[in-house]
Amino acid sequence: GAGVSQSPSNKVTEKGKDVELRCDPISGHTALYWYRQSLGQGLEFLIYFQGNSAPDKSGLPSDRFSAERTGGSVSTLTIQRTQQEDSAVYLCASSLLGQGDYGYTFGSGTRLTVV
Amino acid sequence: SQQGEEDPQALSIQEGENATMNCSYKTSINNLQWYRQNSGRGLVHLILIRSNEREKHSGRLRVTLDTSKKSSSLLITASRAADTASYFCATKENYGQNFVFGPGTRLSVLP
Numbered sequence: 733g734a735g736v737s738q739s740p741s742n743k744v745t746e747k748g749k750d751v752e753l754r755c756d757p758i759s760g761h762t763a764l765y766w767y768r769q770s771l772g773q774g775l776e777f778l779i780y781f782q783g784n785s786a787p788d789k790s791g792l793p794s795d796r797f798s799a800e801r802t803g804g805s806v807s808t809l810t811i812q813r814t815q816q817e818d819s820a821v822y823l824c825a826s827s828l829l830g831q832g833d834y835g836y837t838f839g840s841g842t843r844l845t846v847v
Numbered sequence: 848s849q850q851g852e853e854d855p856q857a858l859s860i861q862e863g864e865n866a867t868m869n870c871s872y873k874t875s876i877n878n879l880q881w882y883r884q885n886s887g888r889g890l891v892h893l894i895l896i897r898s899n900e901r902e903k904h905s906g907r908l909r910v911t912l913d914t915s916k917k918s919s920s921l922l923i924t925a926s927r928a929a930d931t932a933s934y935f936c937a938t939k940e941n942y943g944q945n946f947v948f949g950p951g952t953r954l955s956v957l958p
Contacts, residue, residue: 774935774950774951775890775948777946821888823889835895836880836890838882838890838892839889840888
């Protein structure tokens with residue numbers, strides 16, 4: 733597609749349930765990133781995929797968070813046993829080169845609300 | 848703590864005035880980027896400046912970088928109401944893989 737697509741755009745879930753967030757990066761972009769943004773805050777790095785290399789998971793806040801990227805394209809971020817503090821906008825971005833020298837292209841995000 | 852810190856946190860100006868936002872960072876960087884975010888959703892890439900560059904222009908945007916002071920500024924000239932948004936700087940450390948974003952500056956341009 734022309735841009736980075738994320739789905740769903742909004743998700744309300746009950747505390748304790750699992751959620752899956754999806755990201756379709758720009759075709760041909762080898763690097764894919766997940767960030768989280770709490771209300772009025774900056775972006776918090778979660779995880780980074782580059783080609784077939786092992787992902788950089790250093791930003792995942794707990795073992796309830798996991799992500800995968802299938803076939804070097806679509807990525808899914810899974811949050812298990814959601815907590816209220818997980819409420820945030822989850823942003824996905826892709827870039828042409830892993831070094832991000834050409835900037836990221838962001839999706840519109842998924843607004844997750846845990847009630 | 849955040850690698851990039853924007854200053855001020857919030858800025859309110861009249862249409863037609865210039866807006867200046869600053870960003871400070873802590874470590875040696877490969878490049879620095881500025882992004883705009885409307886309504887708390889996706890970010891739009893505005894401009895990238897490399898560590899060996901001192902100034903860059905793009906339309907009404909002017910970015911400077913002072914690596915000795917570890918700081919950057921974003922100037923928006925002749926502001927418009929449509930420039931109302933949050934602006935973030937993002938820095939990439941020399942040996943890092945991801946960008947680190949600051950908390951942002953909320954700019955309000957009043958008609």
